[in-house]
Amino acid sequence: MQNQENVNQMAHSRPIRFRVWDTEYKEMCLVDKLQFMFEDDNKISASVFSDLKVGEEGTGEYTGEYIRDIFPEHLVLMQFTGLLDKNGKEIYEGDILGDDTEGWSYDFVEWSDIWCGWATHYWFGSKELAENADGLEVVGNIYENPELLAK
Numbered sequence: 001m002q003n004q005e006n007v008n009q010m011a012h013s014r015p016i017r018f019r020v021w022d023t024e025y026k027e028m029c030l031v032d033k034l035q036f037m038f039e040d041d042n043k044i045s046a047s048v049f050s051d052l053k054v055g056e057e058g059t060g061e062y063t064g065e066y067i068r069d070i071f072p073e074h075l076v077l078m079q080f081t082g083l084l085d086k087n088g089k090e091i092y093e094g095d096i097l098g099d100d101t102e103g104w105s106y107d108f109v110e111w112s113d114i115w116c117g118w119a120t121h122y123w124f125g126s127k128e129l130a131e132n133a134d135g136l137e138v139v140g141n142i143y144e145n146p147e148l149l150a151k
Contacts (some may be wrong), residue, residue, distance in 0.1 A: 014082030019092055020048055020141045021076040022068070028144065036075070046070050076143070081109065081118040083133040090138075091129070093118070096148050097136040106139065106148045 001080040018031045047069050075110040085091055095109045097120055105122065109129060112119035118129040120136070140148050 015080065017080035017090075019078050019080075020070070020101075021078065021094070021141075022074055023068055024070070024074040025068075026143075028102060028141065031077075036072075046072055048075075078141075081129060081133075083118070083129060085136055085138045086134050087137060091118075091133060092141070093138075094142045095138050096140045096142060096145055098139040098148075099136055101135065107136075108142050108149060127138055 018028050020031050020036070021027075022029065022032070029048055031048055035047045035049070037047065038138055076094075081091045081093065083091045085097065091097070091109060093109055093111065097107050097109060099105050099107070107120035107122040107127070109118060109120055111117070112121075112128075114126065115128045119126040120129055120132065139145070142149070
């Protein structure tokens with residue numbers, strides 16, 4: 001039943017949210033505002049503004065408004081899928097989802113042209129995320145926990 005609620009919620013009013021992986025500082029930040037600026041030497045920088053920083057356990061801790069300037073080559077932008085896992089946690093592009101129905105298996109989330117939507121990808125294929133999200137659990141992401149995909 002939650003599957004249908006997730007699909008209905010996505011179809012009607014999906015909130016648009018992003019998070020950023022900073023490859024230089026190896027830190028994940030939730031984003032309220034991303035501002036790109038041209039520098040004097042024709043370089044582009046991005047300022048990240050957020051009220052929350054993702055903690056190690058996935059809980060947010062208050063950090064204030066301005067996070068830091070990040071050069072675009074150090075910035076990986078990931079979008080919220082509009083879906084929640086079985087525990088009610090938001091699922092973002094790049095998340096690793098665990099399935100414990102037949103022993104733990106791990107898939108990662110990305111946009112799929114085949115499904116024309118968000119999908120989980122695993123070693124032999126992909127599944128449409130909207131149909132499976134309520135049975136999966138966010139256990140990490142591809143930047144902070146790549147070792148989970150090796151299992």
